[in-house]
Amino acid sequence: MTMREQIEAAAARYPDQRSAIMPALVIAQREHGHLPGPVLEEVADILGVERIWVYELATFYTLFHIEPVGMFHLQLCDNVSCMLRRSEDLLRHLEEVLGIKKGGTTPDGLFTLSTVECLGACEMAPVMQVGDEYHGHLDVARIDALLDSLRDMASEVESVEPAFARPPGE
Ligand code: FES
Numbered sequence: 001m002t003m004r005e006q007i008e009a010a011a012a013r014y015p016d017q018r019s020a021i022m023p024a025l026v027i028a029q030r031e032h033g034h035l036p037g038p039v040l041e042e043v044a045d046i047l048g049v050e051r052i053w054v055y056e057l058a059t060f061y062t063l064f065h066i067e068p069v070g071m072f073h074l075q076l077c078d079n080v081s082c083m084l085r086r087s088e089d090l091l092r093h094l095e096e097v098l099g100i101k102k103g104g105t106t107p108d109g110l111f112t113l114s115t116v117e118c119l120g121a122c123e124m125a126p127v128m129q130v131g132d133e134y135h136g137h138l139d140v141a142r143i144d145a146l147l148d149s150l151r152d153m154a155s156e157v158e159s160v161e162p163a164f165a166r167p168p169g170e
Helices: 003-011 017-032 036-046 050-058 080-084 087-098 142-154
Strands: 072-075 111-116 128-130 134-135
Touching: 003 017, 003 036, 003 080, 017 036, 017 050, 017 134, 036 050, 072 087, 087 111, 087 142, 128 142
Parallel strands: 072 111
Antiparallel strands: 072 128, 128 134
């Protein structure tokens, strides 16, 4: 199915097209990897809603990416529970081992590092989301093991496009 067909099918479940913006953005991001302006406008046109409504949602939620992200988007929670369990140390460690700052992407296009608000999994603090998966009870050793496994996963992909391959599951 084309993106338009998927969005129209999703939108048919809602009495108000404005309510379908979120699922439509999820579909569009799955198709394009991120959500540049022309894609947002296309989503608005398909749904027949104001473009500003689509922009508002796409720029509010960390779930959506206006800019390209790496193959693996590391979203470390820095809200209260995770902060109390030393997420700041983990952020520093990630910045050091990846050689990038928060908000950056590694030159090989593998990792983008972000911090996000509460992921709703405080019982596993500190928590990081990678694609659709949560990784909890993190410490430096677990972070290193996770990065190794993600690198292994990437090496199994025949060719990772340097211009930011689409994150799996996103
Ligand atoms: S504060 Fe980090 S998951 Fe809730």
